[in-house]
Amino acid sequence: MDIINQILQGDIRATARLMRDLDEGEPRAREVLKELYQYTGRAHIVGLTGSPGVGKSTLTDRLIQQLRQQGQTVGVVAVDPTSPFSGGAILGDRIRMQRHATDEGVFIRSLATRGHFGGLTASARAVINVLDAMGKDFVLVETVGVGQDEVEIAGAAHTTIVVTVPGMGDDIQAIKAGILEIGDIFVINKADREGADRTFQDLVTMIEMRQPHQAEDGWRPRVLKTEAPKSLGVPELLAVILDHRDYLRREGGRNLARLMAPRLRGELVDLILQSLREKILPRILAEASLEQTLADISARKTDPYTVSEAFVARLFNTVVSG
Amino acid sequence: MDIINQILQGDIRATARLMRDLDEGEPRAREVLKELYQYTGRAHIVGLTGSPGVGKSTLTDRLIQQLRQQGQTVGVVAVDPTSPFSGGAILGDRIRMQRHATDEGVFIRSLATRGHFGGLTASARAVINVLDAMGKDFVLVETVGVGQDEVEIAGAAHTTIVVTVPGMGDDIQAIKAGILEIGDIFVINKADREGADRTFQDLVTMIEMRQPHQAEDGWRPRVLKTEAPKSLGVPELLAVILDHRDYLRREGGRNLARLMAPRLRGELVDLILQSLREKILPRILAEASLEQTLADISARKTDPYTVSEAFVARLFNTVVSG
Numbered sequence: 001m002d003i004i005n006q007i008l009q010g011d012i013r014a015t016a017r018l019m020r021d022l023d024e025g026e027p028r029a030r031e032v033l034k035e036l037y038q039y040t041g042r043a044h045i046v047g048l049t050g051s052p053g054v055g056k057s058t059l060t061d062r063l064i065q066q067l068r069q070q071g072q073t074v075g076v077v078a079v080d081p082t083s084p085f086s087g088g089a090i091l092g093d094r095i096r097m098q099r100h101a102t103d104e105g106v107f108i109r110s111l112a113t114r115g116h117f118g119g120l121t122a123s124a125r126a127v128i129n130v131l132d133a134m135g136k137d138f139v140l141v142e143t144v145g146v147g148q149d150e151v152e153i154a155g156a157a158h159t160t161i162v163v164t165v166p167g168m169g170d171d172i173q174a175i176k177a178g179i180l181e182i183g184d185i186f187v188i189n190k191a192d193r194e195g196a197d198r199t200f201q202d203l204v205t206m207i208e209m210r211q212p213h214q215a216e217d218g219w220r221p222r223v224l225k226t227e228a229p230k231s232l233g234v235p236e237l238l239a240v241i242l243d244h245r246d247y248l249r250r251e252g253g254r255n256l257a258r259l260m261a262p263r264l265r266g267e268l269v270d271l272i273l274q275s276l277r278e279k280i281l282p283r284i285l286a287e288a289s290l291e292q293t294l295a296d297i298s299a300r301k302t303d304p305y306t307v308s309e310a311f312v313a314r315l316f317n318t319v320v321s322g
Numbered sequence: 323m324d325i326i327n328q329i330l331q332g333d334i335r336a337t338a339r340l341m342r343d344l345d346e347g348e349p350r351a352r353e354v355l356k357e358l359y360q361y362t363g364r365a366h367i368v369g370l371t372g373s374p375g376v377g378k379s380t381l382t383d384r385l386i387q388q389l390r391q392q393g394q395t396v397g398v399v400a401v402d403p404t405s406p407f408s409g410g411a412i413l414g415d416r417i418r419m420q421r422h423a424t425d426e427g428v429f430i431r432s433l434a435t436r437g438h439f440g441g442l443t444a445s446a447r448a449v450i451n452v453l454d455a456m457g458k459d460f461v462l463v464e465t466v467g468v469g470q471d472e473v474e475i476a477g478a479a480h481t482t483i484v485v486t487v488p489g490m491g492d493d494i495q496a497i498k499a500g501i502l503e504i505g506d507i508f509v510i511n512k513a514d515r516e517g518a519d520r521t522f523q524d525l526v527t528m529i530e531m532r533q534p535h536q537a538e539d540g541w542r543p544r545v546l547k548t549e550a551p552k553s554l555g556v557p558e559l560l561a562v563i564l565d566h567r568d569y570l571r572r573e574g575g576r577n578l579a580r581l582m583a584p585r586l587r588g589e590l591v592d593l594i595l596q597s598l599r600e601k602i603l604p605r606i607l608a609e610a611s612l613e614q615t616l617a618d619i620s621a622r623k624t625d626p627y628t629v630s631e632a633f634v635a636r637l638f639n640t641v642v643s644g
Contacts (some may be wrong), residue, residue, distance in 0.1 A: 034625050264619060273603075
């Protein structure tokens, strides 16, 4: 296919068209995605996650700059509704980001957190695969680290960076509540603010507390301070990202394989359930008795649990007995 | 069933046991839920959503207090990992919340945002139904307003309150990006902070801008300022909640019915897909060839899209042709 070659050669128009078609659920785009899959697996995928306002976008912007200076090509997936990459922020920010728009070595794609119900993680994975096949050396994925989907998407990265700011007590709580496990690198951005050292120490202590459960040769999460607008700490951050990449690729990629195996299983299960959903949804909505059933539930003559079980039982009678 | 009567009479132990059983997926608990459904539809469900750190929990705490003073019983569902109600916060906060623990008129239930993949919204709805059947006059649902699940859960409420703080520019962006549509009431908490008037004006302007699209007799979203720790603005907030409840119940509940009809359809579709998922998942994982397939995908000999489509096609061959 011509489009395959265009994308493999890094053609921006062809790639943008494919992503739009994927977004609109075009069956042909899915076929292209299948073809492209064999060319994936080369890019290093870096997730950046954290609450709104911690400065993830500026940090992403500076990381792009740093990577470009080292001759690396970069793909960006923004799944953060507050990110200027997603077009969600004020004009000044948006203009600031535009400077990469004319750089052929950078491809930015934003995904909405609304309007993709049930499919946001799958959409993000598809975009990552396309950017990987396109030949990008690094793919940066920016998400808001609160929702399940966002944590799941951040979990698709090879290297996950959790971004926070000094004194964000609530944020530390959120980290404790789930994000600590997924972070390979913790960044305290806006480190010129009061309390940076305290936050640094808190994070180091939290990491040490979970350390005993780790393998001897495991990755020890690193904590860094940055001031993104001045690019302070950004070269150091990139160095640690490269350290983590080396760690994953060591000994023939043993650590990377160990990291990716359960994820691939999860991705496959998600895709199957998604295909199933797409096949089943029209059937549910086409049920002749749906309106009456809804009225009966509203009147409390029946309940949604009984109705849904009956529907599934009816659907599966043939398969289960066959 | 004895447990049905216990719950209808507001028995706290029986209710707590049912919720734990529901969480663990006990089939018997689901049967109880079905029985209870006919007794639901009385409670007024209030969603509180907003970013971490805006003070949702303190506001919820003060709303409980206010409702109790007026003799109303309250159920709370906390789906916020940073909420002290969910046990996610520092000890001081947790102790502060405990004062309601000895009040028989208040029942608090927290749900984790992790560990319920695919089922968090369904879990929250089930808990709301139980609290409703239990006879609670109000059910408060606290969520973090960023992830899809959280927005969806907030959307299950009759009255949705979006909480923000002065000068939270990023937050306003998040609101623009999707939360504006779901807010019936906007609260600027920590209103003693600088910039409260500006944030107030911004929100009022945003609401006026979408106003032209609303029906003449529609609800006009309200904006309020609060200082939750001092309970400032909390009685006014409750008054507006009651206004909104009156609006929904007006003319035989025409507005409430109009609000709930599409939601009920969504709930039913979700339940069907969830039942389907539970039936299908064990089959996928039991596939004899799964490990080999995963190895083939890893080696890029095939791709997850082709594999998932083949699985679904195989599963549905009987049904589709039958």
